[in-house]
Amino acid sequence: xxxxxxxxxxxxxxxxxxxxxxxxPYTNCLQMQPLSNHGNTLGAxxxxxxxxxxxxxxxxxxxxxxxxxxxxxxxNAWPFPxxxxxxxxxxxxxxxxxxxxxxxxxxxxxxxxxxINGGTNWTVPTPVNTVWTNDQWMPVLAxxxxxxxxxxxWYDRRNDPKNGLMEVFGRWGTIGTxxxxxxxxxxxxxxxxxxxxxxGKETNNLVTGHYDPVYPPExxxxxxxxxxxxxxxxAITQNAWISHVGEYNGVYASxxxxxxxxxxxxxxxxxxxxxxQSDVRLLSLSWQ
Numbered sequence: 001x002x003x004x005x006x007x008x009x010x011x012x013x014x015x016x017x018x019x020x021x022x023x024x025p026y027t028n029c030l031q032m033q034p035l036s037n038h039g040n041t042l043g044a045x046x047x048x049x050x051x052x053x054x055x056x057x058x059x060x061x062x063x064x065x066x067x068x069x070x071x072x073x074x075x076n077a078w079p080f081p082x083x084x085x086x087x088x089x090x091x092x093x094x095x096x097x098x099x100x101x102x103x104x105x106x107x108x109x110x111x112x113x114x115x116i117n118g119g120t121n122w123t124v125p126t127p128v129n130t131v132w133t134n135d136q137w138m139p140v141l142a143x144x145x146x147x148x149x150x151x152x153x154w155y156d157r158r159n160d161p162k163n164g165l166m167e168v169f170g171r172w173g174t175i176g177t178x179x180x181x182x183x184x185x186x187x188x189x190x191x192x193x194x195x196x197x198x199x200g201k202e203t204n205n206l207v208t209g210h211y212d213p214v215y216p217p218e219x220x221x222x223x224x225x226x227x228x229x230x231x232x233x234x235a236i237t238q239n240a241w242i243s244h245v246g247e248y249n250g251v252y253a254s255x256x257x258x259x260x261x262x263x264x265x266x267x268x269x270x271x272x273x274x275x276x277q278s279d280v281r282l283l284s285l286s287w288q
Contacts, residue, residue, distance in 0.1 A: 014035070015032065028053045031048060033046065051100075068164075073202050079099050106133060109135075130186060197212065209224065
């Protein structure tokens with residue numbers, strides 16, 4: 001599932017994905033494969049690392065709204081690989097991902113692994129965040145065009161004792177001449193905290209107008225929002241989207257700095273019912 005590509009040599013690309021094997025308990029891992037000759041030649045599949053989400057069928061980390069909500073009130077957070085390539089150092093690849101932490105109460109941390117031989121061998125994943133009591137997930141990753149630095153950002157709930165409100169944190173990395181990566185200090189990017197926005201199983205989100213019609217709760221008629229939706233018991237929403245949130249962030253690197261974007265829910269809006277709205281925000285940072 002999930003197969004992003006990166007180009008790392010002339011006419012050569014790599015694809016990366018999350019893989020599940022076994023019949024239960026499952027083994028979840030990240031894998032990659034080089035493609036050359038305009039995609040007509042497939043290289044050997046390489047294992048990047050095994051994930052700690054061994055007993056989950058889908059690998060979904062299924063993070064709770066906060067520590068006080070019920071166990072079924074969760075949103076999607078996937079351990080998908082986020083790859084990047086070094087434009088200068090031949091065959092140097094990097095992968096960031098979220099995975100269950102080593103702390104029993106910590107459902108998600110950010111990790112970084114890299115290869116200096118085109119993906120044949122990968123380093124033991126390094127934890128990127130340094131606070132392991134609350135959740136971190138959804139990383140982005142980019143490498144400076146001159147090949148000397150990288151940047152990572154992610155969602156982080158370290159500053160909320162209830163593990164609910166989130167922020168965006170970032171971290172710079174220096175790439176050594178031998179290919180090693182030395183991470184700098186973590187820093188906060190967003191000036192305010194905000195909650196996740198999803199329907200889930202929270203009771204008040206079943207009230208008409210409390211939820212976003214794009215991702216509605218289960219068993220509701222959307223005729224209040226879409227006039228063409230028939231207002232009858234047979235035309236109700238399913239549970240397919242109740243755990244969906246803004247699931248993809250982004251980052252772009254130039255020699256001058258980076259542009260990082262994320263889904264941000266800090267603004268309250270609405271006429272009849274006040275809700276947190278989802279917005280896309282963009283920030284420019286200079287290399288450190």
